[in-house]
Every structure is written in structure tokens, then in C-alpha cells.
Amino acid sequence: MTLLALKGVRRSFGGIVAADGVDLTLDSGECRCLIGPNGAGKSTVFKLIMGLLRPDAGSIRFDGREITHEQPFRRVQRGLSMKYQTTRIFSNLTVAQNMFIACRRTGDASDLASWGLEMLGLSAHGERRAGALSYGQQHWLEICMALGNGPRAVLMDEPTAGMTPEEGRSTAAFIKELEGKGIAAIVIEHDMGFVRDLDVPTTVLHQGRVFRQGRMAEIEADPEVQRIYLGEAHD
């Protein structure tokens, strides 16, 4: 069942077209990677989905409902959630306080968040100031905060940026577990090893358009994709 669907979503900044008719769908419980060279419009797509940017044209549907013009908080209440690329935790507050704010409702949602904290080893750090956590832990806290409302789909913008390889592997394992719990996710990633590890349907974005979709093995084999993106990493 289609959970999230973008149809012809377009957004420009002055003369620069950041999203040029993006068509993208995400099924319930599906995990999908979104890759593409810098400036391909990946983060713009996330902001459009969350309502931080308004599209110039096109439509966004979530759970069968038109959300193109809804306020960001309403989309979160419907079950969308996002983890920022740079950590945007409340660094002056403790881990516990951050989670207290992130869990808008209690019940199942908190269970998911507490499961996340436990999995990522943050449960023991409740009293620590969030700003004093290691960089990787701050990313994890941000992921757990995105789970606070019991979302049905989580958007993760470079969840492993700046992490050690080991932390990156833990993060990949965690995203897999999340998929196992039936929570859909779109993951933006630059680290091709990470994307290969995840081995989920992948969408390549290029110049604001969907360029290719498929499994990572097919995508890597595509000469056009190699030319625009992967070639830079493999040459």
C-alpha cells in the first residue's frame, strides 16, 4: 500500500530549480535510499515532504490524504517525521528532557522511542546534557526524537554523516530493525558502502529529477548513473 506519494513536485529558488517535477512513492513499511550528487535536490525533497518548503507545483499525499498545503506540525501528527542532516537537538537540555519534549503523546509511541534509546545505548545517559554526548550519539538521540510520536514514516538526512565506521554499522543495523517494525523510511546517504549494506530500493536524484530507481546493484551497473554520480566515487 502506498503511504507517501509525490507527484510532479516542483520548487525553484530564483532561477535555480531545486526540485523539477519529482515523482516518488514510498510503501508502508518500506525503506528506501535517496542518493544523488551534491545539489541534486535531496534535502529540498525532504523539506517539501515535511512542509518546511511549499512546492510551486505538484502534489504530496500521505496515507491517502492530500497534505501539499498542510502545516509541518500537522504532517508530523499524521505520522511523518524527520531527522535533520546536522543535529538539531536541544543541546542545553538533558537527554531525558529532549525525549520528554519529543514524546508528544504517551503510550505506544513512547515504547518505540524507548526501544530506540535502548538499541542505540542511550538509555543510561538520561541525565547527561545532550550537548555533551559524542557526535554519533547526538545523531542517535535525534533519530530517537524523530521516533517520539510513533511515526509511520521517518525521513533521515544523512544519518551517518561524521560517524565512525562502527557507529555507521550500528546505525545501518538500527534502520534495518526499524524496517522490521514496519516503519517506513527514506534515507539520504552519500556513503555508498552504507547504501549497499542496507540493500533496499534506491532512488537516484539528479538535477531535481528522479534519474533512476531500483536495487543498488542495478543502479551501480547503469553507465549513466556511473557517469553522473558514482563515477566520481569509483574513478
Place this chain on the structure above:
Amino acid sequence: MSSPEHAVASTARLVESPHSFFEKLGIDGPLTIFGGPVYWSLFLLTLVAVLLFPLYGSVFAALNFTNFLINAPLALGLALLWGYCGVLSFGQVAFFGIAGYAYGIMAINWGLGPVTFLAAAGALALASLVAAAFGYFLFYGRVSSWIIPVLTLVLTLVLETFLGQTAGLEWRLGQAQLGGFNGMTNIPSLTVGSVSFNGFSLPLFYLVVVLIAVILIGLRVLANSHFGHVVMAVQEDSERTELLGYDIRRYQLVVFIIAGFLAGLSGVLYATWGNFIQPSSVGLLAATLPVLWVAVGGRRSLSSVLIGTIALSALSDTLAVYSGELAFVVMGALLLFGMMAAPDGIVITVLRFLAKLFVRRPP
């Protein structure tokens, strides 16, 4: 990985972890800076000492002191709005004035007796309503935070200009004459039976002291609640807070209404204390003072703002005996000194220093 039950239990511990008796009561918590047994002992001692002051001090001094205490609700509301929510209003005195004038109009027309309390309730409702309407445009219009001080200042200056031109007889509402620059006079004090809450006797002094204690405790509970945490989060990163599913506009509006209500309370207390109110109460100088009290006190700490407000009100009153201008020069100098030497606020910096000296933190 441990069992799900364990995971849930560990988050329950993570999320609500009241350590002390005071935290269980809700009056202490992570978002109020000072607290604990020493703080509350001092609080209680001060409250008792102030309430008993007329017995061992002079009644005249207590009555004079009431004048300074009247500013406290307004200042505490601004501390909540600015210190916790990050919204600087330069026009809180507008709500002070609206409530003061509204109380005056109703009390003059309705006369003495318990009905004066109805007038006070009506005045507070009006001030809150205006705050709600004005706040609605500010927050639901997503006006950027650095424009808000300007717009709120404009609100109060427009009000002052309007009230200043009400000298004519056409500005008469029933028995009440708005009175232009001279203001509205002969406003009846709050009265119940033979007790009158005016500026010449002690009941108002007791009423104001008790009100301030209740407001301080109430705001501490609010600050440490889930609502308070969200308000603090809005100040730190409003977009992030919205993406956690909160309609931040509603939170900002509620805080703005609370601050407007408290400013209105100060206005009503002022009118019942002095039996008059005039346009200069909502003028530029009057608008500046609350910002100064809160900044010098330390906007993140309600207790510091309370101490700062009373101390600065008393100081400017004392200096005004020599020269009104001198009072403002000294206030300005204090603000500048504070911004450079103690950016968090002078009172809060002193209190933190004293707390470090005398109170050993539990490990």
C-alpha cells in the same frame, strides 16, 4: 538487547525522574534555576517576614512597598514570555493600561462593594482578550521574532496617543471620564464589606504579597511542566519543535495571553492602589522599565526577576526624590553595566555566586 518491558521502564525513568520532594510537588524542576530545601526555606522565611513587616516595621513603609510590588506580576509575565519563550514584548504596559482603564470605567460606573471584583475580572478578561487578538496576528501571521518588540511597542504608543486625546467631555463612558493626559481619577478601590484594598491601608499590601507568591509558584509549576518544556524548546529551535508535531503558534499565543493577563493584573492593582490611571502608564518610559527590570534581574530566573523588579522600582523611586531624570540615567547605566558585566542579569549572577558559596550541590 533487553526485554521490551525493561525498555519501557527505562524510558519511564528517563522521562519523569523527580528526585526531591519539591520536584514531586512540581514546584522544582530542570527548568527553574534555583530550588531545593535552601531556596524554599528562604522563600518561606521571606514570605513570613514580609507579611509580618507591618508589625515590626512601619506601616508607611509597607504601604510604599506595595507600590513596588504592584509591578511584579507584569515583570514575571514578561520573564515567562521573554526568558522562557524567547519573545521580547516591549509593550506589556499596554495590557497594564487596558486593564487599569477598563477597571476604572467599570468600577466608577458600578460603585463600591464586591462588584469591584467583578470589575477587576472584567478588566483582566479584556486585557487577556486584547492579548489574544494581538498575539493571534503576531504568531499565526508568523511575524519574525525581531519584529515583535517593535510591533508591541507601537501598540502601546498608539494606545498612549489615543488616551492622551480623550480630554474632551465626549470621552465620557457613563460616569467615567477618560480625562486625556490628566488621566482617569476617583477610581474606587477594590472593596468587600468594610475592607478596602487601597493605597492607604494594609489589606492591599497583604493581597499583593499573597498574589505574587501564588504567581511565582504557579509559573514555576508551568515552567517545569511538559508545556514549559515545549515553550523552552520553541525558544531554542522553533522549527525543530514544530517538526516534533507541536503547533508552536498555539504555545506562543498561550504564553502571550498569560503575560498579558499578568500585566493586566498589575494594571488593576495600580488603579486600586492609587485610584487613578493616566496615559503615561502606557508611554515610552513606562514601556522601557519592565524590559529593564527583567534584563537586570535575569530573564531566565523568575525569582531573580522578582527581586530585580522590586529593587529597581525602589531604587528609581528613591532617586526620583532628587530628580526624575537622574533615576532614568541610573537605570540606563545599570542596564549597560549589566549587559557587559553580567549578560545573564545582575541579580541572577549574584544569586548564583551566593548559591555556590553557601550551598553544596548534592553529588
